[in-house]
Amino acid sequence: MSTRYLKKAAKTPETETATAQNVVNEMLAEIEKRGEAAVRDYARKLDKWEGELIATPEQLAANAETVPLKVRQDIDFAIEQVSKFALAQRDSLREFRTELHPGVTAGQRVLPVNVAGCYAPAGRYAHIASAYMGVATAKAAGVKTIIACSGPFRGGPMHPYLMYAFHKAGADVIMTLGGVQAIATMAYGLFTGKPADVIVGPGNKFVAEAKRMLFGKVGIDVFAGPSEVAVIADDSADPAIVASDLVGQAEHGHESPAWLFTTSEALAQDVMQRVPALIDQLPPTARDAAGAAWRDYGEVIVCDTREEVVEISDRYASEHLEVQTRDLDWWLENLTCYGSLFLGEETTVAYGDKASGPNHVLPTKGAARYSGGLSVHKFMKTFTWQRMTREAARDIGEVTARISRLEGMEAHARTADDRLAKYFPAQAFELGEPVKV
Numbered sequence: 001m002s003t004r005y006l007k008k009a010a011k012t013p014e015t016e017t018a019t020a021q022n023v024v025n026e027m028l029a030e031i032e033k034r035g036e037a038a039v040r041d042y043a044r045k046l047d048k049w050e051g052e053l054i055a056t057p058e059q060l061a062a063n064a065e066t067v068p069l070k071v072r073q074d075i076d077f078a079i080e081q082v083s084k085f086a087l088a089q090r091d092s093l094r095e096f097r098t099e100l101h102p103g104v105t106a107g108q109r110v111l112p113v114n115v116a117g118c119y120a121p122a123g124r125y126a127h128i129a130s131a132y133m134g135v136a137t138a139k140a141a142g143v144k145t146i147i148a149c150s151g152p153f154r155g156g157p158m159h160p161y162l163m164y165a166f167h168k169a170g171a172d173v174i175m176t177l178g179g180v181q182a183i184a185t186m187a188y189g190l191f192t193g194k195p196a197d198v199i200v201g202p203g204n205k206f207v208a209e210a211k212r213m214l215f216g217k218v219g220i221d222v223f224a225g226p227s228e229v230a231v232i233a234d235d236s237a238d239p240a241i242v243a244s245d246l247v248g249q250a251e252h253g254h255e256s257p258a259w260l261f262t263t264s265e266a267l268a269q270d271v272m273q274r275v276p277a278l279i280d281q282l283p284p285t286a287r288d289a290a291g292a293a294w295r296d297y298g299e300v301i302v303c304d305t306r307e308e309v310v311e312i313s314d315r316y317a318s319e320h321l322e323v324q325t326r327d328l329d330w331w332l333e334n335l336t337c338y339g340s341l342f343l344g345e346e347t348t349v350a351y352g353d354k355a356s357g358p359n360h361v362l363p364t365k366g367a368a369r370y371s372g373g374l375s376v377h378k379f380m381k382t383f384t385w386q387r388m389t390r391e392a393a394r395d396i397g398e399v400t401a402r403i404s405r406l407e408g409m410e411a412h413a414r415t416a417d418d419r420l421a422k423y424f425p426a427q428a429f430e431l432g433e434p435v436k437v
């Protein structure tokens, strides 16, 4: 048994963490201190934006008019796919009530949050798909107020197609704000007076870090930072398709890892030969990003067995994981850590990114060890409730009083004592030794 690196990365997803944390710490402190004024300053300084922050209904209507029909049809189609999947997820979460002991009824309620903040990135590319991934899913969850933010695009206003996607998917407030200042605005309810209960959406290292730091004050979906891709391939895979898919996601940015885990050294060598040429053929923005990403974060690992591949892959817990091998069901059965899984050559990450239905906002930096990606469930709360008959309260009350006293909690015990005395005045109970200290 052995695993060999044919290409080992100089950097890992953790490499830039400290830089991002320092920047975001300072920005959040400033926004907490100076509020809206600080947000406007950052919008001006970082994104050269001094225009209106909140789009008016007239602007939204006028914007929709500028979007060509074919573009609208494509976005509408994708919104429908994402909504259908999110609604199926919602239906998988159910309320129930059950009798746990004679007279003790308990249940689960499932309720959406009241206010959701949905972020769509717009630094390097116009992330139109992220706009509907967040908003359409919040809508399917039944969230009453959806606030959507995205930055100005390349020095201008919000990208018109992205704005259309926010609006069409059902956002109630649409703000031209990017980065940390957008996340803080949604968390504190600046400009709207409606602090978000949960903030979702992907972003660069600053955005992801801001969400992580604000977690607790506000709920978040997951740590969804710079995109990652891993491909698992055996000797049945087509090296041209594997190389294309690695480059396909490396174009996200300088910090986007692309990993190949394989049982075939011949395939690995073939893919490694193809990747640089594919990168060279890209337009400048993508070539620059994918070139740096492959150089600094690209890895190729050869394993002797598929069990070793599973072990490596679970350790990396890649945001996107493609499997291009024989016996796809075996991999579905055995892999345990990934943001989203793409089984077989016929599907690819880009399909999931844009239009197939399952959400593309996914865990990065190993977060798939403990969480899946954005789903309707991230906007929903499962609450419990209980009620009891007086008869049932007798059994539960006696046990409660005794356990409370074992813990040294006399006041807890007495809430049970008081009920037992009220409901069953003629009866004696074993309530444990009163706490003395």
Ligand SMILES: NC(=O)C1=CN([C@@H]2O[C@H](COP(=O)(O)OP(=O)(O)OC[C@H]3O[C@@H](n4cnc5c(N)ncnc54)[C@H](O)[C@@H]3O)[C@@H](O)[C@H]2O)C=CC1
Pocket: 023, 046, 047, 120, 121, 122, 123, 124, 125, 127, 130, 151, 152, 177, 178, 179, 180, 202, 203, 204, 205, 206, 207, 223, 224, 225, 226, 227, 228, 252, 253, 256, 319, 360, 361, 362, 363, 364
């Ligand atoms: N994990 C996931 O589910 C997904 C992740 N992504 C990732 O989202 C990211 C998008 O990143 P971007 O294009 O940059 O868009 P972005 O909208 O996340 O970030 C742009 C903002 O960053 C802020 N910023 C830029 N430089 C800064 C600095 N030095 N200090 C403080 N703030 C600064 C600016 O305010 C700007 O508005 C990519 O890394 C992509 O891979 C995209 C889609 C899905």
Ligand SMILES: O=C(O)[C@@H](O)CS(=O)(=O)O
Pocket: 127, 129, 130, 202, 226, 227, 228, 249, 319, 353, 354, 360, 361, 362
């Ligand atoms: O990380 C991701 O999910 C991205 O690949 C989604 S997109 O390509 O930006 O749409």
Ligand SMILES: [Zn+2]
Pocket: 227, 248, 249, 252, 349, 350, 353
């Ligand atoms: Zn992508």
